[in-house]
Amino acid sequence: MRYDLIVVGAGPGGYVAAIKAAQLDMKVALVEEQRVGGTCLNRGCIPTKSLLHSAETVRTIKQSEEIGIHIDAITLDMNRIYQKKEQVVDQLVQGVEALIKANKIELIMGSGEIIAKGKVRVSGEIYETDKILIATGSKPAIPPIPGSDLPGVLTSNELLAQSNQYKQLVIIGGGVIGVEFASIFNDLGCDVTIIEAADTLLPNFDNEISKKLALILKKQGIKIFTKSSVASITKDELLTCTFISKGKDMSAEGDAVLIATGRKAAFDGLFAEGFAVELDNQAIWVDEAFETSVKGIYAIGDVASRGMQLAHLASAQGVNAVMAMNQTAGVYDLDLVPSCVYTAPEIASVGITETQAKEQGISIKLGKYPMAGNGKTIIAGSSLGFIKVIAEAQSDKIIGAHLMCERATDMISEFATGIANGLTIDQVTGIIHPHPTYNEGVGEAYELLTGHSIHTMPKK
Structure with missing residues (x-):
C-alpha cells in the first residue's frame, strides 16, 4: 500500500499534521510506538496539569480559614490523585484516537524506521510514501552527573x-x-x-x-x-x-x-544503517518549510532544529509543514509563540521582553498593572502578581506582554492576537473588558501605556 504521507510519531505535532493532511485529501498513515498523544498527553503537559489541579485544591483547602471555612484535617491519597491523572490522560487519548479514525488515517502501531527516501519499515513491514514527516519529539536530557543512575x-x-x-x-x-x-x-x-x-x-x-x-x-x-x-x-x-x-x-x-x-531530540533508531539526514546541534536540521536535507522528508516539533520545545508550537509547525508539502502558504505565524508556566501564580509570555528590546535598540512604552488592585484577585486572596505590556514607542504597536497572575495562561492569547495583527495602543485601549474579571487587568495595563489609567494611583 502506498501513501501520500507517512507521519512518524503521534504526539501533538504528528497527529495534528496527519489530520490536516487528511483534510487536504492526502492518503495518510500515522506510526506510533506507544500511545497516541506523545509526551505532552501521556508524560508531560496533561498529566502534570492534572497533578497541579490536585495540588491547587490542597492549597485552596489550607487557605479556606481565611474565608470562614474550617476544615480540621487533610488526608492525601496519592494513589487516587495519580488515578485521576490516568483517567484524564485516557479520556484525551481516546479522543485523539477517535479523531484519527474519523479522518480515515491509518494508525500503524510499532517503531518506525526510515530505510530510504519514501520508505518506512514498521515491525518488518515496509510502507511506501511520497513524503515522510518526522515528529518523534524529545526525551529528558540527563547531564553527566556521577550518581545520576542511582535508584530514586x-x-x-x-x-x-x-x-x-x-x-x-x-x-x-x-x-x-x-x-x-x-x-x-x-x-x-x-x-x-x-x-x-x-x-x-x-x-x-x-x-x-x-x-x-x-x-x-x-x-x-x-x-x-x-x-x-x-x-x-x-x-x-x-x-x-x-x-x-x-x-x-x-x-x-x-x-x-x-x-x-531540559529535553533533547529523540530519534534513536529512526534511521536505518547507511541512511541519515543532516543534524544541527543534536536535532534534525530543517529549512523554513520544515524539509530536511533529504527532499521529501520533513521534521517538526522537539525533534527538529527550528523553534522552542512546546506542544502548541509543534502542532502549528505540523500544519505549516503539511501546507508547504501542498505548495500552500502556512497558516500560523511561527515567530509569535506564547509560553506558559503553571506555577502559583501562573506565568505567561509572548513577544519580546524589556531586555530584548534594549538589546535590539527599540524604544518602548511600558504599561505595568499590579494585580493587587484587581477585584477577582483580591477575592481569591492571591494579590501577588502583575500584567506588563510593551509597545514600540515610535509606532505605538504592541510588541510584548508578560503576565504573572491568576489565569495568566488563559489571558495571554489576547496579547498574542494584538501583536499578530499589529494593533496600536489606541486600538487596544478601546476594548471594553468585563467586570469583575481577571481580564480587567489587561485593560488596565493597556491604559497605563497612555499614562491615564483610571484605577492606578497617579504619579506625583
Missing part, C-alpha cells in the same frame, strides 16, 4: 508514572519543568529544594518575573539555590545531592532527586 534519581517520566508521597524532593534544574514540579510537591506537603545553574529561575523569561517567582516560591517554603552546579549524587538512607553554590560547597537530601535539566 528520576526524570519527569518516572515521577509522573508512579505515585509516591515524598517527604523530601531535590530538583536539579529551575526551568519550566523544575518549577512546576516544585509547586506541585510543595503543595502536597513535600520539602522541596531547587538547584539551578543560571543566575535566576526561568532564565529565558522576563527578568522581573524570574526574580519575583523565586521570592514567591521561597515564601511558600521552597529552598532555592541559583548560580549552582551539581557535583555528585550519592545514596545512603536518603539521596544526597552535593553542589557548589556561589563558591560554597553545599548539599541537599531527598527521598528522590528529579533531574529537570
